Amino acid sequence: MVGLATVFGAGGGTSSYREIEDTDVIVLWGSNARFAHPIFFHHVLTGIRNGAKLFVVDPRRTASARWADRWLGLHVGSDIALAHAIGREIIAAGLYHRAFVEGSTTGFDEYRAAVDPWTLERAEAVTGVPADAIRELAHAFANADRAQMCWTLGITEHHNGVDNVLSLINLNLLCGHVGRYGAGINPLRGQNNVQGGGDMGAIPNKLSGFQDILDDDARHKFEGAWNCTIPPHHGKHLTQMFESMERKEIRALYVIGENPAQSEADSGHAIHILEGLEHMVVQDIFLTKTAELADVVLPATAAWCETEGTVTNSERRVQRVRKAIDPPVGARDDTAIIVELAHRMGHPEWDYPDSETIWNELRSLSPMHAGMSYGRLEEHGGIQWPCPSNDTFEPSFLHGRLWAENLADRGRLAPFSPVPWAGPVDLLSDEFPIRLTTGRRLDSYNTGVQSGAIASPLRQGETLDLNPDDAMRLGIDEHELVLVSSRRGSIKAPVRFDSHLRPGLAFMTFHFPDEIDVNVLTIEANDPKSGTAEFKASAIRVEKLQAPADTHLPVAGQ
Amino acid sequence: MTMMHETPVALPRRAVTITIDGDEVKVPEGATILDACKVHGTDVPTLCYGDTLDPVNACRVCVVEVEGNRVLIPSCSRKVEPGMVVNTDNERTRHSRRMVLELLGSSVDLSAAPNVQGWMQQYDADPARFGDANTMRTVQQPVKVDNDLYVRDYSRCILCYKCVDACGEQWQNSFAITVAGRGFDAHISTEFDVGLPDSACVYCGNCIEVCPTGALMFKTEHDMRQANTWNEAEQRQTTTVCPYCGVGCNLTLHTQDNTIVKVTSPHDHAITSGNLCIKGRFGFQHVQTFARD
Amino acid sequence: MDLRFPDATPTLDEVQALDSVLGPSLIAEGWEREHGGAHRAEALRHRLLPSLHALQDRIGYISHGGLGELCRRLDVAPAEAYGVASFYAMFSMEQRPPRVAHVCADLACQALGAGALLDAVQAECGPPNQTGVAGAWQPSPCLGLCERGPAVLVTEAGAPAHEAVVAPAIATDVAVALRVGPRGLGAEAPVVDAVPQASSPEGRSALVLLKRVGVVDPSSIDDYRAHGGYQALRAAAAMGPSGVIREVTDSNLVGRGGAAFPAGRKWAAVAGQPVRTHYLVCNADESEPGTFKDRVIIEGDPFSLIEAMTICAFATGCEQGFVYLRGEYPRALEHLQHAIESARSRGYLGANVMDLGFAFDIEIVRGAGAYICGEETAIFNSIEGYRGEPRSKPPFPVEAGLFGKPTVVNNVETLVNVLPIMLHGGQAFASIGTPGSTGTKVFCVSGSVTTAGVYEVPYGATLRELIELAGGVPAGRTLQAVLLGGAAGSFVRADEIDFPLTLEGARAHNTTLGSGVVMLLDDTVDLPTFLRRIAAFFRDESCGQCVPCRVGTVRQEEALVRITLGQRPAAENVHDMQVLRDVGRAMRDASICGLGQTAWSAIESAIDRLGAFEGLSS
């Protein structure tokens, strides 16, 4: 969200899903949408069947990559190098959209200078992607009338995730692939309301509707409505919070619907920090690992089927969630709990009888949501933001202003970002020669607290996926239990052969932390700009276990 | 539901006028005769037609007479042409519809197919006339229960191709199931009829979503039907949003006794067109099975 | 594509078989495999049918491992490939002996004693479809060898596979074939034996389309040229594409495949389509029981078909032609394959045909045992590597046919008619026959007849004249009925044979010429058995797509069996007669394609014209 907000002011994907069906070139970068966003991938498939070319950039030849006209299997963490090489090739071949670059962007010269060293040859050496593949993508992307750039955690879960995103946005700016129907830039959100959280202001630097917290007018508007003073400075993102907790500056924590004890990189360290808190309240529908550490646990209702409200998806569509079943005895709505807390803290004036009241307050404060009454959301199956008017809709894509006839109407021009390339922090060495990357499987979700209940015939449990040749060299058989070590710790995991992995690359998920805690291995190097951790690039070593191991599932982090 | 503006580039479509049962009906170019019949308020039975799928026009229960044609025409797939004169309800169309219902009824268990019993009466269909109803149920076979999520009861299958198209190129592109064999031996099958866990099935349930006869069924529904506890009259449907990834698929939760018993998705919603992945389709158990205190 | 392939591995034989059609093994799976995704898979899909043939030919069935390997290479989902393979009768999805004898049980052979042959084979070789033996036999639909029935086709899997026909056959032939394979059988009768008119000078002088059969060496392009070959193409080149279409239109040539659609209209429609590519499909599937004329033309004069297709391609702008050849025609395949190769090597096919500045080439696609694949849209699905199910029309082939592109589909005989049209002009062609039915027609005379074979006569000869030309029913027998147009046609009574064999004459007599089948039934033929065979044929050959045909053909056969075999009260027969009529009418009215629409025609005509069950129902 940070990357898009930096360039365009609004942190949301610029196109609707439907547009990807009508585009000419689709680039999925660091996204295994086939597994992680299956129904979005349906729209990609429709695009492919309509003739669009698909390029997938991913270290793994994922299920998505196998649908690609061309797969670019880059080394983990070399994304910026590859993006810059593509940009350089587009410029060198004279294929960039001169009018758009000159009229609607800023910083082209710096960008050109930044990418200039990234010849195809150098990029091939750094990224491992053959020069002809880079050229093919560059030319297809630039020559397309409409192209879509999409990414997921494969791009953001790095120590320099925001720079990764910016390097991709550069390419769309270069070719004018934004602000038009069918051309756009789309981050796919990992969770059902990541976008909505941002929309509502649950980020350190924005109020609801992406209004800047440093903007006095905006702040005063909210202060008036809420009858309180809002601190005029940025808050902390997750990594900064953990750092503050470690320094004992933050001593109490209120966790709503998160499971940081298992979802953070280097989880041993995370638990240690949480244990050092003076007071922790956890509000969740499950007794998670984090909740087990809490002083107070507030049982909540499942937002998607036990309460009323809204969520926002990856195409900025705000949609209603509705109550279908009664919650278990004792569980209460998140909002009811918060209001009750406010009452007990001495604010009896908090009066929200239902979710619609809260929503209407939001509409009165956030112009981009103003036109989204519950009635309209119902009638239209959700509405994409921005929707300032009660009567009309905006186009399904964002930033059409950049194509306005008059310069004055184009608003703030979109800046290029001449970001530097830096490889993964966790370097490969003789001691840790294998690159471990993480991701999702189709039938599982995050730490598995919800998806674990699916009686999925697909589930195989956590495995260390290895290229069969690598395994053979190490004398490891399929299903054998092995010791996996990084600079931070070791776990045991059974091996699964995957011929779609390149030699030297290993893969694990983070779906089964109770059995195998992958985050014992991952590195807690965080992106200073977004606070997202580097889950995607750890250096590991795989060893045979001494004695023939018992075949039972291993215990996490020894 | 009318989705908000989607394609700002489409040209306005011209209107075409045709005659249905003596009345002039105006519909946009590209509409089918079935669409026109809907506009006209004419009731036409359909079985293999799917509102999210390309018509295969295989069942032929929707046939109408279009003047100037030697044979009857499937209304679900034939596009309107200016000046078409359509008769939907004369002796000839009624005969073919009756025969289709009789022929299907003589070979398939249609008891879980909505509407069909009503059409049987409306068209005076008598499937038993081909011989003893039980011996004529030529495709009767045991229910396939090979996983915990959904079951396949091909004695209910009318071979409408919808599940194959939903699993295949039109939506899911997993190609786990196909029509195998030929003629009366044609049947829905995996390769060499292996069980679903050995097939390419990814348990999205998009086949269940389109099956018109209950041949494909949630295991929950199947079990409740077996136990005689399935009670559609008692059920409520609530549409909400999937709790998993950020795509935002709409789920319609079918609940009975405060329990989710199956999940569908609205066919007219632009995100899903009725399709879901395994998480959205079957990932509801955590709110009912886990102890959550 | 993220397909899931079975774990079963192919044998070396299967790998080699696939190599032979698909080229040396690519890296089939894993991180190094070829790029391309869905678009690559779409482009390769039409290799599916030939690949299935390769596996079947090599080991005699399609195994899990073989199918899996095929799917990996072509990026076809295993379920889809299974669905396609199991559609065709020639592919066995279960392990089967390498040698199989296909014993014709169909109509014409039935009139020639196929029933007795089947019994004798059973007695000598045991029951059909045995496993665990070196060779098995099975009853088969018409093999297109009706002029010398009862016919048997023997196949032997291996590298290379062998096929041979024995006709007329006796049980011992089958036993020998199963023991030692097709190579143990004697040579096949010469092609020209199927053309009785060729045996006399005056008979031969009447031949136009068949004139070179038995005269020209079918393996020599030079001999073909020495007998007038490629003059028609020169004439066509001189006229230019629109001139060719004008002459074909003027000739009033109509399709000989059964539907009698004007060829000129079809060609003009495709020529006028701005979309590229245009395709030409020659329909040589010839699976209508009693039809064997296309086989005779291809076996006896293959270059004439190649030349005719080249002219059509020139006129309609087709860059690629396909001959969809019936799978059970080994000699036709061999002759045509050889002819195409020589034409190509001599510049009569290829990038610049005869230096005339246009490109055209021909590929043979072998059918795999499905009558329905002769239907003009099912043939596209089959070539493209899908189940051979007819498509719904519109769109018509001339707009969206093979691979979704404008396509000319013509029967073999229709196409070779273009040669005389080019040589003598459309007007001259139109002056033969009648104004409504121009040119000559090749009729396939079979069944209870003295000299079965193909007969070429100008349209307008009466049915009686044709029967006399073939010597009538064998001495001492009397004519019971004639089946015109094959299983999809209709019967006429022995006292009805004086009408002219023209389209309009047939129509006036409420019958059809269809593809030119004239099958005689003498008094020894048991009509109920014959009718049950017709019903069984349609039940077996229905593709299964639409309900009226899929279930209707079964209910029709069941009712027919009950009527003809049951010793039952009259009321039950009356009931079943009504079932037949009701089902028949729905099949005719509501089926997708011509198969279902005609599945009741012959039986209806037997009831209404021959009074087939008059005695039974009372």
Ligand SMILES: Cc1cc2nc3c(=O)[nH]c(=O)nc-3n(C[C@H](O)[C@H](O)[C@H](O)COP(=O)(O)O)c2cc1C
């Ligand atoms: C079930 C069925 C089978 C057919 N089989 C053949 C065939 O084997 N050969 C053929 O030429 N036409 C066959 N036809 C007719 C074709 O559909 C089509 O009309 C013909 O190939 C067009 O060529 P023509 O105009 O040259 O006759 C068949 C039609 C049906 C309905």
Ligand code: SF4
């Ligand atoms: S659940 Fe999905 S993948 Fe499985 S058969 Fe049905 S449509 Fe195909």
Ligand code: SF4
């Ligand atoms: S299983 Fe259902 S959807 Fe599939 S063909 Fe049969 S009836 Fe149709």
Ligand code: SF4
């Ligand atoms: S159904 Fe699947 S794709 Fe849709 S929101 Fe849920 S998890 Fe995502």
Ligand code: FES
């Ligand atoms: S609904 Fe039209 S053919 Fe089945």
Ligand code: FES
């Ligand atoms: S070959 Fe036997 S009927 Fe034709």
